[in-house]
Amino acid sequence: MIVAGVDIGSQTSKAVVLKEDHVFRSALFPTGTDLYAVARKVVENAAQELGHTFDDIQRIVATGYGRVSVPFAADTMSEITCNAVGAYHFYPDARLVVDIGGQDSKAIKINDEGKVVNFAMNDKCAAGTGRFLEVAAETLGVSVAELAALSRRSGNRIRISSTCTVFAQTEIVSLIARRTPQEDIAAGLHESIVSRVYGLINSIGPGDTGRVVMTGGVARNDAIVSLLASTMKREITVPEDPQIVTAFGAALVAKSRLGSE
């Protein structure tokens, strides 16, 4: 059995190719504008890593915002379900998954069977997503990683009042003009994104038992993870490769669909 899951996100595309005994390899590329090409390329790469070719794959499930642009996929499935399936596979005691990606963030509540019982996605704008941090870092003239490092050194976290990414940018500029220390601005920015995500989590009623798993690119930012953990007063688990959890979930769905045919 060889199956694959492909997750076409707004900024990066991920694929996981899976065979027996949950042996898998993954690949990741920037999404770009040609969704079909990137989907094909990312699946091919993951297959090669596993010593196979694209044609060896028996079933493919596509997910992510570009899922409808993957004609070679047998099914499409929302990233909400795939993310939950993936996270549950790695951590069967996971009851809440927080996924912060490039353009969106999600909070997904799952039960002891791995079934989604409630979820929420950010709406309206990029506040509370990876994009927000990128824009902010750019405005401060640092990298996202440097931004996280800066925030840890802050002695006086200031409050960023703008909830919109574009307005926050103006606000940062005026903070710089007022000679606010970069560290404090950085800390304020992290606080701002965490408070957005926390609101999202609250909107579905996070429950107070079970593991909290964080996935998506922003899960690599330990400043965000620890701030969210302290805001929620919960421990947060980050998988080894948080960006491929959704693609992995899609591969698992492909596997179960293949089995049921």
Added chain:
Amino acid sequence: MGTEVKIGNRLESQNRLGKLIVDHYREAREIKESKRKPIVWTTTAAPNEILWAMDFCVLFPEAYAATCGARHAAYRHCKITEDKGYEHHLCTYCRNGLGSTLADIEGLDPFDPLPAPDLLLVANNSCSLITKWWEHLSHYWDVPMIHIDTPYIIPGIQEKDVIGHIKGQIGDLIRFLEEFTGKKFDLDRLREVVRNGSESAKGYTDMIKINKHKPSPSTYFDLMPHNFPNLVLRYKPEVADHYRLMKQEMNERIREGIVPFENMKHRVYWDGIPYWFAMRFLSKKLQSLGICLVTSAYSQLFAFDRSDPERPLDSVAENTAYFYLNRDVRYKAEYTEQLYRDYDMEAGIFAYAMTCKPFSITMHYIADYVQKKLGVLSTIIEGDLVDDTFFDEEKTGIRLETFAEALESNKPSVGKVVF
């Protein structure tokens, strides 16, 4: 302006006001402890005289919201409601009130919370959102709420029907309160409360008008907080004294040629609810630009000028019906125009509040109207009642500077609002 300019110190009346406010809240906390009176939370222009006459401790979540805004605590309360699923763009007075309530109930340390209510009273004459706000308070505190349906004064409506409708509900309210407290309603006591209220209202209205004098002895932002006694304490006889003393103090200033700040150049109208969190910023900015805010239609919200001890029930119903926000837009536009004339103001700043529909939704129209009628300059700034996430100091500063430059060039614009 005379050649010799004297700059006024802080008004003594500000200290007296501070004490009135502190005493009021201290008494409320004492009442909560001793349980000697039931506590009711009410809205600005509900028939509150009935509550005072029935010896309730009467508290105003809207006034509390303003305080939280001024003390930079409101955004924290607002944030709590957002986490509970309340939209960011909902009235921030409401979100502040619900946030502090939730914080209080869940032990989250709200800012100086109002003592918990035993009963809620609401009138929808300010807006209909407030009825929903009160419904939520009623849920969280698990206490009954009474709603007074207040029809909008629509042009052409039979005003006696409106008054009759409100009076009928006041009758129901009295019956409910008699049962709730186990006490009989006393019309003579109401008459006394209304008499005190009418004295207080006269004092308040007189005091506000002092700024008609040129130059004004104070800025509007100095006078504005003094709506508190007439709103919250007008059932007490001593409130009228406060306004009498305040008027004396201002008259003295006029006699001695004292003005509130140096280099006062422009007499300007303020429209809308003040941005409570930004008062210091706005005051400093406006002073630096030579702009003296003289008055605002906002003051009229706290006039309660129908109070008449000869007709206690009717006049209470009239105060509720003719609440300024319950008047139609043409009335408000004409009223504003008259203020410009009476106070001889050369321009207006219209403070749009992003979460307040009654104040803001017709603001463009009113600004246009006075501009067309009087050829005056208007500017609209953007902000909010108590949540500073809607306010941008830099942007507002630039706008006010541009506005001042336009005033300097002394060319009233024609047609459309300039900014």
Added chain:
Amino acid sequence: MQSILDNLKLRYSRRNSEIVKWKDDTGGKVIGCLPMYFPEEFVHAAGLLPVTLFGGNGPITHANRHLMTNACGAVRSTFEDLLSGKYDALDGVAAVLICDQVRFFFQVWSLDHEFAFFHQMWRPFNMSEASRPFLLNELKRLKSGLEEFAGKAITPDKLRESIRLFNETRSLMRALNDIRKTRPGLLKSSDLAKAIAAGMIMPKEEYNSLLKKLLVQAQDLECEPGEKPKIMVCGHPCGMPEEEILDLIEEMGAVIVGDDFFTGSRYFSVDVPCSGDPVEAYADFYLGLTPCTTYHYPQNWIEQDRSLSTYGDYVADYVLENGIQGVILLREMYCDPFDLEFVMLKKRLEEQNIAHITLNTGHEAGSLETQRTRIQGYLEMLSL
């Protein structure tokens, strides 16, 4: 059935030019009624044509000169239509002041634009018997205003006749709704909403006869009963719900069996009583309408063991009575009454373990792609 349906949809899409055409054909006068709850029967009984004003979907430009963007799409887009001349053919406009935006803003319509007939009506927020006398006064004030404008009396018989006609419309609309409910797939929800909206802009006489024909034709049509999850869609109280969202829900394999749209159940669920004094009957009708987030139900707030939300009860009961699996809430940006009620509605649904999801819709809302993901994720959650 399809050709009548297409005709109705066309009439809805050409709603503004339909007014001009009707006036040319009949020489009659037209009163535009702002959503919701306007007593159209009174307008009809005065020999005038009541048409509901739906705003357009286009960009809002003129209206932004007078209104900030924190007004809801319905208020801004109807005002935009007014300013861009789309309502020039109307002889009058009228509204029940259902929310703060309409209440404070609607009058601005008349201040810059001359209307031969302009009427604002107060429907008490307090849904109780205490409101009846004032409500009756308001209905009488409307009646005399219309009589004066039309130059003829609205007799009790005439009003009763109009009520009968409108009740017939409502009952035909209910039958149309039943098709969607019992034979899923035959009638798209977006088509249903437009077919209902067509009835709010066309003369009821003509509309009723079209709808009767349509219903006869639909009798013989079959549909395959599937195992699709049943959904109720609510929210979006005033305007036309977004076609794309409804279509997405159905394309992704759910069946919409109920809604509470103004262009749906909210409009046709309740009839006006035909007996007794017709103005009194209308007051009865108002006091007994489908629960709405814009009103206050006092009994709930005084008694013990109170409900969280009358509106929430209505939604939860509907779901339980109709074997519905889940609720999709459409939230119009800047609709304060719904946004506040939403918090209690959500609690109520959670109490009942009713799965629900919220989609923000309306003018300038998020992209359809994110909506697709949400809907798909939600339906997967219901069916996996």
